[in-house]
Amino acid sequence: MAKRESARDRILTAAEAIVVGKGVSSLTFDGVAEQTGLSKGGILYHFASKDALVRAMVERFVYRFETGLAGIEKEDEDPHGRYTRAYVGATLGEAASTGEQYDRLGASITAALSNFPDLLEIVRQQNIRCQAAVEDDGLDPVDATIIRLAVEGLWMAEVFNVMHLDPDMKRKVTARLIERTRAP
Secondary structure, three states, X not given: OOOOOOHHHHHHHHHHHHHHHHOHHHOOHHHHHHHHOOOHHHHHHHOOXXXXXXXXXXXXXXXXXXXXXXXXXXXXXXXXXXXXXXXXXXXXXXXXXXXXXXXHHHHHHHHHXXXXXXXXXXXXXXXXXXXXHHHOOOOOHHHHHHHHHHHHHHXXXXXXXXXXXXXXXXXXXXXXXXXXOOOO
């Protein structure tokens, strides 16, 4: 039997759909109420303000990434470069918790962070954790950082629709980055 989504999760899912479809400026409690079938008061019970709702969305976004990354990392039997390979996979949508919808949400949230500068700290802390793990992954820390930055650049170029590599080229670039995480 499938687990029933809590009211809080339903609210977050509806808010994410609005942000992905129309942008964070279109996020209203009335819109979330309409999508969830909950009253505006029911939404306010869980989130006292739009800022609180956006904060919860950012926290859930970070949690999904870290959960997906941990899942990929756990499946990798080679400890040398394991975290960095998992980072590549999670960033490029190989984890069940990441992918196209996650990427669209990531673009919307990233763009929205300029309107919610206090939320940058959540993302900054995630990046500090990721960078520390990349540097302590058994690879040369500079090489691992270059791989991480390349993946971040590819992700951002795609989610902001600045550049899309041909799928074959993207596979080759990803394979080369993964290859560089393996022991010689």
